Each structure stands twice: as C-alpha cells, then as structure tokens.
Amino acid sequence: MRKKGWLIGTIAGLSLLGVVGCSSSETPQDVNQHPGQGAGSSGNEAAEPYEISLMFHYDVEPPKNNSEVAKIIEDYTNTKLDLQSVPSSTRAEKFNVTVASDNLPTAVKAFYETPVVNAIKNGLFWEIGPYLDDYPNLSSINPLVYDNLKVDGKIYGIPSVRDLARNTIVYRKDWLDKLGLSEPKTVDDFYDMLHAFATQDPDGNGQDDTYGLIENDSLFNMDLITAYFGAPNQWGVENGQLVPSFTTDAYLEALQFYRQLYDEGLINQDFPITSRDLWFNIWNSGKAGAMRQITGNGLLRQQDAQKVDPEAEVGMVSLLEGPRGTMIYSERGSNGFFLISKSAVETEEELKRVLTFFDQLMDKEMADLFNWGIEGRTYTIEDEKARYVEGDAYTKLIQPYNQIAVGDYVNNSTPGALHPLHQRGVEMNVENEQAAVANPALTLDSPTNNEKGAQLTKIIEDARIKFILGDIDEAGWADAIKNWKRNGGQDIMEEFTAAYEQNQS
C-alpha cells in the first residue's frame, strides 16, 4: 500500500512539474520585450551590440536569425537582431494580435491602416518627427512621403520609400506583334487589344483558350480602369466636399466598361473566386494577355511567361487616354513604415539608439546590400555599374530581408546596369508621376471610418463585382451606394470634409 502511494505521489508530482514547466517556458518572451535593458547604457561604449527585435512580413521565404545576411546587418550597425517575420497574408491580423497582447518588438513594420492609426493614437509608438534633424539619412527622405504618413499632423513612421505611381498594365507584347497591333494609347485601343487577345488565338494552338485581361477576387485591375475613365483616386473634392470615387459618373462608366469585358468573355469568368495565387497561375500558364502589375515586376512576369512559352515577351503601358484625359492614381510613396514601440523602447536615450540603427540602414553599404546583395555572389560590378548575376541568387539570399530596408534604398545604392524592361519601368514611374492624381483623404481622420470602414467597404466591393457579373444593374448599384451612405458612409463623408477644411485653413 505504501509503495503504491509513493508511485502515485511521484506521478502527481511529475505532472505538477509539467504544468510549472509549461508556464516557465514563457518567461524568455518577457526578456525579449525589453531588449534595451542594460544595453542602453553600453551604447555609448560602442562595445556591446544593442538588441533590437524587428517584426515585418515576407512573401516567399522567411528571413532567418543568425543568417549570413542578418550577420552583415548586425556587424554594420553593432546590433543583435531578433527578426520576427510573418507571412504577408497574415500581416494585418498579426499586427492587431501583437498590439492587443501588448507584445510589441522594438520596431514593427506597419501600413497606414485603421488599426495601425488607432494604435498610434493610443500612444503605443514614439513620435519621431522632432528627432529627425539629428539623423542625416532619415532627414533626407522626401518630406512628401513623411506627410503621407502623418497621424494628427505628427510623424511616427520610418518609411520604406518607393515611387508614387508605379501601376501598369503588363501585357504580352509577342501576342500584340503577332496580331499586328501596336501598343494601346487610348482606352479604345486597350479594349481592341483585349478583344484580339481573347478571340484571335494569339498563342496559335487553334483553341479558344486565352483571356484578354485576367482578374482576381479583389478586383485588382479596377483602380487602373477607373483612373482611365477619370474617376478620382479613392476620394475626390467636389464643391469643397469630399466624395468617394465610387459615387461619380466616371466610376460607373468604368464599371460598365468592365461589365462589357466580362460579358464578352475577355476576362476569366470565375474571377470572384480566383485567389491571388490562382491569378498568377493563370498568367504563368501562358493563357493571359494582360494584368495589372507594378512597373518593377514586368521582368518577373516575362520570366514567368517564358517558362511555358520561350518566345514570350512583355510590354508595359500605364497611361491611356480616356474620355476625361489621361490620369493614373498616385500611391503613398512608401511600402510600409517602421514604428518604434514605447513598451520595448522605454527611454529617449534608447529611442535615439534605435533611430541610429535605422539611420545606418540607409547608408550606401546597407542600401547596396538590400538592393544588390553581396558582391560576387548576387551581383558584380562592371564599369562602376552593378549587375545581378544570372539566376535567382538575389531572390533566394536577399529578398527575405528586403522589408527591413528603409528610405529610398534603390536610389541610395550603386547605380546598376538594368535589364531594358527594368529600365523602362524606372522611366515609366517618372512619366506616371506627371499624370498622377493624389488621394485627398490619405491622412484625413474620420472616427466612423475607423470604426466601420472595413464593413462599409465590403458593401461597395461586393456590389462592384455583382454589377460586373450582371447580378445587379445601375439601380442596384445606386442602392448599394445609398446603403453605404445610410450605414455610416454619410458620416464618413462629413467627417472627411470637416478634416479636409481644417487642413486647408
């Protein structure tokens, strides 16, 4: 009996230990939360590497701690990095969860979205505006880019700069040549091109299996099309009032144009259930004539298409003349920004150390790393111009870390000998900027939008797709807009208008 008692006691004790063991395994996280402790003072001696944890997203391959690239950054900036990467598809969720659980790293890469703005307003992050002058690199960033990221008129984010107007239609130039057409200049030309791609068997396999334009469930091409018809960039100003783009006549005309494309079978008929991945698959299968991309990705799309059809060639066109002239939407000018958390970086002194780190990331050495990689491995230098080595060395080795780069790392790095398509993209971005229309509501604040924006947007997004499919007509579209207004849209318009007036005065 005694013996048995001991046995049971041991089991009970061991299982207790299990519980304790589980809970104690969580403590290292606490340490991570305050990486600055102790290291803050030693920053002066420049001996001890300063601990920095960074949260950011990746697209294909996750970055790794203690990897070769991480070591290079650590050595250059005298830091110890803890890279917390998340897949880009779950980026927004992850940010919210991290904020809600009060588990923020030193700095987190964020985008100008309602939850992020709310978190900034709640005082979770450092305002960096007043410190920028002390950092030559950070203060060299285009002020317009900082302006587009302001919250309540203050600067919080360290942006990864990119061009303002990079959107383009990527199309199969080899098909265009084969069908004897020239690059479209107007919306009508564009329609003719798509029509020919879909109906004249451009891949020459004798089957009716090609699409003019391919679309996915987020109606990705729509922003370009509405711009061609002259609808404002998300929000427009009419008689001093801010009105959403989708209430304009131009927007409706764009929708009608798109419905025609769908009716005539120039678009993949199952686009409302075509995910982004499937969308790329259609392109890669060599069945697609055109899709919206950014100018920088033209070369990638050409390489993808060439896997199936070695003759494939890609052309890009951004500016098409429509009924109201030629325009394109400009974006924010940055690809996300780093926010420095107050819970992980407790003192001003530590903040300065972190800012130094980001300032150093903009040095030419670091910009070269992010843009070109490691000399001899991912690029070579000829005639003082950098050139990527053949193959995917850069994509494999450097791409996962690209999101860490801040500032305009492309222009800060060594000039390169670019592929003609790449070169064309750079030139197009400059041309596009001349025709670019800005979104006047970019940094305007509306409490109703913060609270209900996402739900309300769904009303319009769903209605657009239904309109294109023919499930609803013009009256149904007008109902959707009414619905949007009634459920809070009217308030958003008024709040934006008030904020806009305040900014103007």
Added chain:
Amino acid sequence: MQHVSTLRRWQRQVRRDRWLYLMLLPGVIYFLIYKYLPMWGVVISFQNYSPGLGLFQSEWVGLKHFERLFSEPTFWMLFRNTILLSVYQLIFFFPIPIVLALMLNELTQQAFKRFVQTVIYIPHFVSWVVIAGISYLFLTPEGGFVNELLGLLGQDKVNFLMSTEWFRTLQVTQVIWKEAGWGTIIFLAALAGVDTQLYEAARIDGANRWRQLWHITLPALRSTIVILFILRMGDIMEQGVEHILLLLNAVNREVGEVFDTYVYTVGLLQGNFSYSAAVGLFKSLVGLILVVAANYLAKKSGEEGVF
C-alpha cells in the same frame, strides 16, 4: 456540532485520498489559469478597450457595443445565416454518423470494419484549405470537372461557388464529407459497451436483425445521442470561421456571412477589440441558454442530461 463533524470528516477524507487529490491538482490549476482567468477578459466588451491603456484604465461604456450590434442593419442577416447553417447541419449532418456507426456495427468481418473505419476517418485530417482547393477544381465554371461533365451532357453550367442558392448545400456537404466518419467514433464506443447477452437473449426469443437494432442497439445509443445533441445546441452560433471564409465571395456573402466571419472583419481586420468581444459574448449567451433549455427538456423526458 454537526458542522464540526462534517468538517472533520472532510479533513479525514482529504488526508486519506491525499495522493488522488494531488493528482487532481494539475488539472485544477490548468483550468484556473487557462480557462477561468482569461474569462475576465469579457469585461472589455463593456469598455472602449485600448491596448495602450490596458484592461484597468480603459474607459467604461456600459452596453454601447451591444446596442451597436443589435442596431446593426446586418444583424438579422447574420442571425438568420448562422442559425440556418446550424439547423441544416442538425438535420443533414447530425444523423449521418449515427447511421454510419450502426452500419459499421453490423459488419461481422473485423478486419474489413477496421479498414472502413480508417478510410472514413481520413478526411477529418484534411485541412479546409485543401478541401476548398479541391472544391474549386471540381466546381469552377472555367474548366472544372463537374461543369465540364454537365457540358458534355448538354446541360448548362452551374456556378456552384458563386451563387446564393448553392452556398448552404456546399457548406453542409463539405462538413459531411470531412467530419461524418470522425463523428462515428463516439457512437461506436457506446455500441461496444452493449452487453452481448442482450442480443443472445433476443435471438432466442426470435428477434431478427431489425428487431435487435430497434429494441437493443438504438436504446443503448439513446443517451449518447441526447448528450451530443445538447452539446451541439451550445454550438449553434458557431460556424468554422476558416471554412466559411474560404467559401465566401462577393456573390454569396448575403447568405454566407455569419457571426464568426463578422467578428473576423470587425475584430481582426479592423481592430475593434471591444466590439468583437461583445459579439462573442452575445454568441456565448445564446449558446448557454440553448444548452440549458435542451438539458432541461432532456431531463423532463426522462433522459440523463449533461449536468
């Protein structure tokens, strides 16, 4: 006086069974820390919770979030969609594992029975993402297998994935395909507990297979069925959020949007923590009421309840 003796008896019992109590302790601690402590989080549904201020400094707003939920124009749509999907599952999914279990129970070849069991368990381990992918390949109007077949037979294409009519059928069918086999486990376990002497006695009395099923097997399963039914009532407001999100698109949202996907939109995508907590609390309350009611009815009709 009696109080003292109760206390003393209790003390004696604890000392006698101290090792058993010690073994109980980890479980109790687990539930306290991971189940009961987080329950206090529901207070944020009465606050304007802001992560910067935390649980204790956030502003109290009373029932504001509940008022917003009930005045939301989509509230009744969400309610209808959620309940309808659950009712469809109760009608079409719930009986299937029972029938399957009864059929398996009739098999005499043990090896064959086990083989079939394993085969029907497998879909349970396939993730919804994969199932959604398979459904897409079969059902898409752009070269999907089913639609190609319909085309060969001279029929019109059916846009299964992009229609309001097919959404619920599709959802319930996928649930049946994935979970029906797995659901048999608990019934098979109950069937294994039936005394074989009962069957022998029935055979001697001349009962055939159907009679045995009706008078012995089904009554043996009855309490299990009732208990699972009661538990199911508690989940009536729950739908697998991952599953529904994968099925949702612009066209079928009016029949497919349920409370769980709504919480995903306003809570996770938009960061309204308090509001989504309020929606969650409302769901739990409805579930609780239904469980208690179902339990009461079960006991009334002479069955054993859950509690």
